[in-house]
Amino acid sequence: MTASVPPLLELRDVHKSFAAVHALRGVSLELHAGEVHGLAGENGAGKSTVVRVIGGEHRPDTGVVLVDGEPVDFGGPRDARQHGIAVIHQEPTQFPDLTVAENVFMGRQPLRSFRRIDRASMNERAAELFSSLGVPIDPGRVTRGLSIADQQIIEIGKALSAQARIIVMDEPTATLSTVEAERLFRVARRLADGGAALLFISHRLEEMYEICQRVTVLRDGSLVTSSAMESITRDELVRSMVGRSVEQLYPSRDHEAGDEALVVTGLRRAGVFNDVSFSVRRGEIVGLAGLVGSGRSEVARAIFGVDSLDAGIVTVGGKRLPGGNPRAAIAAGVAMVPEDRREQGLILDLSIERNATLPRLGAVARWGLVSRSRERALAGRWADRLGVKRRRLADPVATLSGGNQQKVVLGKWLATEPVVLIVDEPTRGIDIGAKVEVHALLSELAAQGIAVLMISSELSEVLGMADRVLVMHEGRLTAELTKEEATEETVLQAATGGVG
Structure with missing residues (x-):
């Protein structure tokens, strides 16, 4: 890359407003070949908004978009595609x-x-594309049932088949x-090595450091900084995004844990997990760590009664829970925020207020019918307490951002006044600012005496939040570590089958 070679794509002093909302305020960005x-x-x-401007969905109010150093004016996504631009979204269509x-x-x-489709040629060319990406996908198989990861590779193949040189990846690993994710990174590196320019968007900062050569940070529609990844520390990156340091991501806690609230003994589900035993005390946050497929979420689902057990005992406050009965778990004071908030935690077409009160319909009912005023009052109380940013409680919950959707899921279970709170991937897919708020909330709940069992794939989150760390490997607990003992090395060793 030399000064004489223009960027493949450049945004120069771009402004964009929607009514009174200033979405972009003088944003400039350069995407270079091979980067x-x-x-x-x-x-x-x-x-x-940057993604939509690049993809041709929005025209800048002022400023200019340049491709190969020449100004362009996209009339729509088709124009952008004709200029070699492809946008790969989090959920491929x-x-x-x-x-x-x-x-x-x-x-x-x-x-x-006679204008008949040459299927043999089409399959052969698709196979060549996937081979060039180093990913074995059968061109002849139906896409129904393919994983999101494979669907994203198909979108990349589609982009390459259209000679795309500028590829935007919007939260591809969420x-x-x-x-x-590692496979996707390998593909991204191949694309860059082949001369493409990639724009990579992610809430996971560790991914930025793994895959990106440069980073541009926006805050409130304005450009904060643009620099080489090697010249900006994680603390500086976080501070430029949210005005807080890394240390402030995880609030300090110094209260004492109380009596055992949750005790599980000898849990077993054939082929999934075996001989799992641990406890969580009131006022304590226990992190459950392990690689994907280690059985973490399955143990949580079994404790809550969503999945049945072949053996084992779960007690809450000294009272044994019947297996496979979520209603009994809720009545005993157990609440669970599931891993997939959109599929398992929310009904997206229903209103914010209805989602927020679903576990407590009895409390907002009168003569067997839901009282709208009671429902709105209960939902409003928790929405205000958790700082849910919304227009109206009657709006569909799907209209909220990911972070605010997560707050609704948390709020609806906190409204049950739980003794034990199980949170599975509490900050997956939400931005740094929302993570800070969720972490502060979990810390506050523990300080109030709630026993928190937190499952997370983000090792930094486990180490930053947990008072104790339990590690699983292939369905078994392989380590129980105090906060002082828990380091990246000790957790990863136990997660891969070593001795914790």
Whole structure:
């Protein structure tokens, strides 16, 4: 990369407003060939608007977009695609009943005589694309049932088949396992090595340092900094995003733990986990760590009664819970925030207030019917307490940002006044600012005497929040570590089958 070579894509002093909301305020950004460029910032910082400007969905109010050093004016996404731009979203949109190759070449299928689709050529070209990416995907299989990770690879193949040189990856790893994310990173590096320019957006800062050469940070629609990854520390990056240091991500706690609130003994579910025993005390946050597939979430689901047990005992406050009965668990004071808030924690088409009160419909009912005034009052109390940013409680919960959706899930279970709170991936897919708020809330709940069992794939989160760390490997507990004993090395060793 030399000064004489213009960026493949450049935003220069771009402004964009929607009514009274200033989404972008003079944002400049350069994407160079052979480079993965990170875009960081909280929800509402302007990242999505940048993506839509690059992808041709929005025109800048002022400022200019340049491709290969020449100004362009996209009339829509088709114009952007014709200039070699592809946007790969967090949740790919494909035709599930068509084959992989048909999805890759949709609208651009190779033709034989009489305008018939040349399926052999199409499958062969798709196979060549996936081979160049180093990913074995059968071009002839139907896409229904493929993992999100494979669907994203298909989207990348689609982009390459259209000769895309500028590729935007918007939160591509939010729903991927560690292994799937690593595969995606390998593909991204291949694309960059081949001369493409990539814009990579993620809430996971460790991913930025692993894959990106440069990073641009936005806050409130304005450019804060743009620098080489090697020249900005994690603390500086966090501070530029949210105005807080890394240490402030995890609040300090000095209260004493109380009596045992949750005790599990000898839990077993054939083929999933075996001989799992531990306890969580009132006022304590216990982290449950391990690699994806280690059985962490399955243990939590069994404790809550969603999944049945083959053996073992769960007691709350000294009273044994019947297995496979979530209603009994809730009545005993157990609440669970699931891993997938959109699929398991919320009903997206229902209102914020209805979602927030679902576990307590009895408390907001009168003569067997839900009282709207009671429902709104209870939902409003928790929405205000948790700082849920919304227009109206009657709006669908799907209209909220990821961080605010997570607060609604937390609020609806906190409204049950639990003794034990199980939180599975409490900050997955939410921005740094929302993470700070969720961490502060969990710390506050522990200070109030609630026993918190926290499952997280983010090792820094486990180490920063937990008073004790339990580590699982292939369905078994392999270590129980105090806060002082728990380090990245000791946790990873136990998570991979070593001695904790």
